[in-house]
Amino acid sequence: MNQIDVIIIGGGVSGLMCARELSDAGKRVAILERQSLAKESSWAGGGILSPLNPWRAAEPITQLCRWSQAAYPHLAEALKSSTGIDPEWLLSGLLFSDCQELGIAKAWADTHATRYESMNPTDLAGIEPNIRPKAGSPLLLPDIAQVRNPRLLRALRTDLARRGVQLLERHPVDHIEIEKGRAVSVIANHQTFTAQDFVVTAGAWSGLVAFNSGLPELPIMPVKGEMLIFQAPPGLLQHMVLSEGRYLIPRKDGKILAGSTIENAQFNKGTTEVAFEALNAFAISLLPALRHCNIEKHWAGLRPGSSDGIPTIGPHPDVSNLYFNCGHFRNGFVMAPASAKLLANHVLQQSPIVSPEPYLPTAKP
Numbered sequence: 001m002n003q004i005d006v007i008i009i010g011g012g013v014s015g016l017m018c019a020r021e022l023s024d025a026g027k028r029v030a031i032l033e034r035q036s037l038a039k040e041s042s043w044a045g046g047g048i049l050s051p052l053n054p055w056r057a058a059e060p061i062t063q064l065c066r067w068s069q070a071a072y073p074h075l076a077e078a079l080k081s082s083t084g085i086d087p088e089w090l091l092s093g094l095l096f097s098d099c100q101e102l103g104i105a106k107a108w109a110d111t112h113a114t115r116y117e118s119m120n121p122t123d124l125a126g127i128e129p130n131i132r133p134k135a136g137s138p139l140l141l142p143d144i145a146q147v148r149n150p151r152l153l154r155a156l157r158t159d160l161a162r163r164g165v166q167l168l169e170r171h172p173v174d175h176i177e178i179e180k181g182r183a184v185s186v187i188a189n190h191q192t193f194t195a196q197d198f199v200v201t202a203g204a205w206s207g208l209v210a211f212n213s214g215l216p217e218l219p220i221m222p223v224k225g226e227m228l229i230f231q232a233p234p235g236l237l238q239h240m241v242l243s244e245g246r247y248l249i250p251r252k253d254g255k256i257l258a259g260s261t262i263e264n265a266q267f268n269k270g271t272t273e274v275a276f277e278a279l280n281a282f283a284i285s286l287l288p289a290l291r292h293c294n295i296e297k298h299w300a301g302l303r304p305g306s307s308d309g310i311p312t313i314g315p316h317p318d319v320s321n322l323y324f325n326c327g328h329f330r331n332g333f334v335m336a337p338a339s340a341k342l343l344a345n346h347v348l349q350q351s352p353i354v355s356p357e358p359y360l361p362t363a364k365p
């Protein structure tokens with residue numbers, strides 16, 4: 001085992017992006033992942049690079065989203081050229097086919113310098129002829145993009161391996177050993193791993209890692225989300241479309257994702273017939289042609305839920321070399337680059353990209 005400066009616990013998008021940031025700064029990094037890398041929430045998500053209704057997001061979420069949205073095109077390009085894997089960053093725009101909060105949405109967009117196009121039903125039919133919107137006002141945010149999660153994650157993994165980051169899969173961390181206010185090692189597979197700094201990016205399981213290490217449990221709870229993917233012909237849908245809290249996401253190859261449910265199922269991520277029927281009915285009512293398309297897959301993931309959706313990022317108040325980057329709930333993909341950068345700012349003692357206070361573990365109830 002080579003010498004390690006920073007151990008990262010959990011290899012989802014949060015852990016992988018933190019590893020990339022820290023390795024960029026010359027740190028020797030290892031990720032300890034209890035199973036295979038990036039198979040939990042990060043794999044399961046939709047890859048929309050925005051909160052679903054951005055005007056409802058708390059300002060600290062908006063701050064991280066905006067930083068990340070600006071960073072994503074370059075990140076996707078850099079990963080593609082270093083690994084040959086295209087994360088499919090795609091500027092498909094986010095279309096609200098029947099927005100019920102037009103006034104609030106426009107006011108938010110104006111104060112946040114966000115471009116929008118509010119349109120009438122004829123305009124809507126012009127850009128998305130195949131959808132059947134409900135009553136409401138169509139609104140397009142044309143600058144919202146998506147990525148294809150599994151591809152971005154594969155590219156990150158390949159990029160990290162090339163950089164010499166140690167990717168230790170099937171290494172479930174049992175607990176962190178803490179002595180006199182400092183983390184000294186982690187125990188995984190009955191082995192001891194030491195480092196100078198430790199970062200917990202264990203998604204919905206982050207609270208358990210803290211608790212098993214004798215620290216107060218973090219207020220992070222699993223929130224199940226189920227999704228379907230349809231084998232649709234390319235061109236059936238151009239934009240990501242949101243209606244009544246659910247969405248369709250068209251991928252580059254034509255496949256269309258339908259999501260998602262919000263369920264409290266503890267750590268059970270089994271799929272249910274009820275969710276399947278609800279997502280299928282939603283998808284067909286919005287885009288009737290999907291009735292004739294095969295459903296390729298139905299899956300569920302556990303979002304790292306937190307009461308306000310604001311992630312926990314920063315050092316533990318009582319353990320100075322133990323950091324957290326977790327609790328991103330529904331927006332972990334869009335916030336990932338900024339969260340990783342902010343986390344790295346803490347570890348590297350740099351000035352932070354955004355004001356760090358709202359995210360500190362101490363700021364959490």
Ligand SMILES: Cc1cc2nc3c(=O)[nH]c(=O)nc-3n(C[C@H](O)[C@H](O)[C@H](O)COP(=O)(O)OP(=O)(O)OC[C@H]3O[C@@H](n4cnc5c(N)ncnc54)[C@H](O)[C@@H]3O)c2cc1C
Pocket residue numbers: 009010011012013014015032033034035036037038039040041042043044045046047048049050171172173174201202203204205206209224225226227259260261300301302303304325326327328329330331332333334335
């Ligand atoms: C259905 C669905 C749709 C979503 N859509 C979007 C979207 O469109 N846009 C968006 O921005 N976000 C979306 N999200 C949310 C987003 O996916 C998550 O917020 C994000 O992936 C969280 O990443 P993470 O790395 O923190 O957690 P995870 O991806 O869950 O990774 C945590 C990792 O830690 C590992 N781990 C846990 N315990 C231990 C341990 N003791 N030792 C070692 N490893 C451990 C796990 O195995 C896992 O690999 C969606 C989520 C779901 C479920």
